[in-house]
Amino acid sequence: MSTMKQIIFAVAALAFALAVPAFTDASHLNMAILILMAAQVGVAWNIVGGYAGQVSLGHAAFYGLGAYASTLLLVKFGVNPWIGVLAGGLLAALLSLGFGWSCFRLKGHYFAMATIAVAELVQIFFTEWDYGGAAVGLYVPMDRQGWLWLNFATKLPYYWLALGLLLITLGVNWWIERSYLGYYFRAIKDEPDAARSIGVNIARYKQVALSVSAFLTAVGGSLYAQKELYIDPNSVLSTALSIKMALVSILGGVGTLFGPVVGAVVLTSIEELTRIAFGGTGRGTDVIIYASLIIVIAVFYPTGLLGWLRSFRERRLARGHASRQMALPAAAVQNAGKETV
Amino acid sequence: MKLLEVKQVSKRFGGLVANQDVSFGVDTGQVVGLIGPNGAGKTTMFNCVAGYFAPTSGSILLGGRDIAGLPPEACARAGVARTFQIARTFTSMTACENVMTAAMLLQHNVAKARKTAMDWLVFAGLERFADRPAASMTISEQRRLAVARALATQPRILLMDEVMAGLNPSEVREAVDVVLKIRDKGIACLIVEHVLEGIMPIADKIVVLDRGVKIAEGTPQQVSNDAAVITAYLGD
Secondary structure, three states, X not given: OOHHHHHHXXXXXXXXXXXXXXXXXXXXXXXXXXXXXXXHHHHHHHHHHHHOOOOOOOOHHHHXXXXXXXXXXXXXXXXXXXXXXXXHHHHHHHHHHHHHHHHOOOOHHHHHHHHHHHHHHXXXXXXXXXXXXXXXXXXXXXXXXXXXXXXXXXXXXXXXXXXXXXXXXHHHHHXXXXXXXXXXXXXXXXXXXXXXXXXOOXXXXXXXXXXXXXXXXXXXXXXXXXXXXXXXXXXXXXXXXXXXXXXXXXXXXXXXXXXXXXXXXXXXXXXXXXXXXXXXOHHHHHHHHHHHHHHHHHHHOOOHHHHHXXXXXXXHHHHHOHHHHHHHHHHHHHHHHHHHO | OEEEEEEEEEEEXXXXXXXEEEXXXXXXXXXXXXXXOOOOOHHHHHHHHHOOOOOOEEEEEEOOEEOXXXXXXXXXXXXXXXXXXXXXXXOOOEHHHHHHHHHOOOOXXXXXXXXXXXXXXXXXXXXXXXXXXXXXXXXXXXXXXXXXXXHXXXXXXXXXXXXXXXXXXXXXHHHHHHHHHHHHOXXXXXXXXXXXXXXXXXXXXXXXXXXXXXXXXXXXXXXXXXXXXXXXXXXX
């Protein structure tokens, strides 16, 4: 997508997002919040999983750490959640050092498997940790409300918070994409050995990608805790959650700015609509559709929905300009001639 | 002046001796060919100099500083650039972005890196591919792109691993022209090569390896008349 089109798309999407609360009821607003939150963690995951190509299936560890850090600080020490959010992010970035140190020794599938194992360890820790609520979980008290305490009786403020956090996360990705970091991440993804040959310390830059991603994911986890007012290891630390973060990106298009947003809209809609249609937790139908989607993407559209749209448009353009294409070989021959002279 | 000095370098993989006490030097601005039959240990030696393998023993001096055992990224910083047998271009990027990424070793500013990268693309005769995906280029073009990318790190010595293998005669001539242009810039070249027609006319010096040891060193004429070299290539 050209920069101009990207900007138009972004402005249109933002205008739509700003207008959503005006024409939705409470339940649809909740769904919109879920979409924004899924998009935000997808965008955060995309930094390390998409741009740098290190597919992590353990990101729930960071999400949970953020949720637990801000909640524990609030419940046990009365610390303001705004500070708790930052503390959770920094803690996750710190944990990501150990995460990277142990997992980045491995490549490809082995890396992904190791991240599952590390996240599983974190989940077991929180399930057994009595002070942290163990398997029972933690409630966020509602005694202090308002923007200062990030705690509201209505959904609307959470919508703005989720939208704001998504915009910040997108902004970080936008900056990374255009800075040298974006080039280094893509180089590491494409050809790690060649990246080293031009002086890229791949261990260091993989870690940078993971730490930034971990920080933003943890902030998303804190927001989840403040919105749901209840967390337990299953809701914020499960492997299924890690997979969903990756899936949002993969479905929309890995390594693209807006891919995870598109993926989150599609995936969360499926999830919620199947629940509405079949009742309860959708009796597992959402999982069936998830699984089918993964298979369809893997087989037919490995570049995701955005990649598919792009190739679709390119094919249409190529057909439209078939006559112009005919003139190309002649020009190429001329150029080649110039060069040998 | 000696730019690169390889002193008594040995590399063993378990019981296998890939290089045994190999010594040679490359002067500033010199083109040196590293040749030898299959399995002679050329690529191992090459990887030791570029930091991909740590030598088992011996030292590798670049401008007097020992770089043996440094990781590849540190070697790149010290002034050693390399290309690979297969081009290993960054296929998700355009040709220009490939070179830009390398130019970022010197400064992280993207706009400045783009400017430097365009200069190197012109140098390699690839400017018309600047905004095309690297994956859409031919093998020979991608190899030249890899050379441009390596040069954008502003190396003191460029190591080229079989840049001419599998090219047709006119592509070999293009590759040779690029090597000569690099030498004219004062950058030394160490070239591992199978295509002797390509390397013999342009090398200032040839180092011949066979079964891990150096069997000859000298001008292309001296080396091609050397009895040990002829035996190594053609048998007894």
